[in-house]
Amino acid sequence: MRLGVVPLSDFDPLSMMQRLHAEHPDLRFELSSLSSEQILEQLANNRIDLGVSYLERLDNERFESLPFSPTRMGLLYDQRFFFFGEQPLTWQALIELPLGMLTSGMHFRQSIDHNFHSRGLAPRPVLQTDAVHQLLQAVHGGLCCAVMPLNSGLDVLTEDLRMQPIVDAQTLVPLGLIMRRGAPRSALAEACFALYQKSTVTT
Structure with missing residues (x-):
C-alpha cells in the first residue's frame, strides 16, 4: 500500500494502517512525504495508491x-523554555515570539502568512527550513516556537513539548484523501477510501 502525505498534515495515517493491517496481516506499507504536486503526479502515474493533500x-x-x-493551528513549544498559561494565543502575541517556519513555498506556510498578513502583521522568523524534523529539533532545543497543526500529535513526541491553541487559526485550503478515478486503481486504495468514509459517518 503506497501512501503519499503532504508535510504537516494533521491526518494520522497510523490508525488507518493499523485497521487495514488487522484485516490484511500480510499487507505492507510505503509512506512518503511529498508535495501536493508530487502527490497528484504520482497518483496519475500509478506510483502511489492514495494521497493526503x-x-x-x-x-x-x-x-x-x-x-x-x-x-x-496551534503553537508548538518546549515547556523548559516557554510558558503561555491556559488561554489560547492571538496572532498578535505570536509576532513577539521567536518563530521557526517552513519555507514560503509550502502550503502550510502560506496559510500561516495569510493569518498574519490579514491582521496587518509581518512575522520575522528566526529560522526557516523545508524540513519538518529540523523545525522540531529547533523547537525542542528552545531556539524557537512553531505554528503547527493543532491535532498533529507532535506535542507527544517528547515529554517537554506542548501545543497551545491559537485563536481563529486554520489553513486556507482543506486537506483530503485522494485516489485516482481511472484504471488501474488499487483495490486496497478503494478499501482504504471506504474505511475512511465509514469512520467519518460513525464519528
Missing part, C-alpha cells in the same frame, strides 16, 4: 477525494 485546484474528473475537517 490539499484539495485546491483538484481535477475532479481525474481524481476522487474525501475532504477532511478544517485543519486548526
Whole structure:
C-alpha cells in the first residue's frame, strides 16, 4: 500500500494502517512525504495508491477525494523554555515570539502568512527550513516556537513539548484523501477510501 502525505498534515495515517493491517496481516506499507504536486503526479502515474493533500485546484474528473475537517493551528513549544498559561494565543502575541517556519513555498506556510498578513502583521522568523524534523529539533532545543497543526500529535513526541491553541487559526485550503478515478486503481486504495468514509459517518 503506497501512501503519499503532504508535510504537516494533521491526518494520522497510523490508525488507518493499523485497521487495514488487522484485516490484511500480510499487507505492507510505503509512506512518503511529498508535495501536493508530487502527490497528484504520482497518483496519475500509478506510483502511489492514495494521497493526503490539499484539495485546491483538484481535477475532479481525474481524481476522487474525501475532504477532511478544517485543519486548526496551534503553537508548538518546549515547556523548559516557554510558558503561555491556559488561554489560547492571538496572532498578535505570536509576532513577539521567536518563530521557526517552513519555507514560503509550502502550503502550510502560506496559510500561516495569510493569518498574519490579514491582521496587518509581518512575522520575522528566526529560522526557516523545508524540513519538518529540523523545525522540531529547533523547537525542542528552545531556539524557537512553531505554528503547527493543532491535532498533529507532535506535542507527544517528547515529554517537554506542548501545543497551545491559537485563536481563529486554520489553513486556507482543506486537506483530503485522494485516489485516482481511472484504471488501474488499487483495490486496497478503494478499501482504504471506504474505511475512511465509514469512520467519518460513525464519528
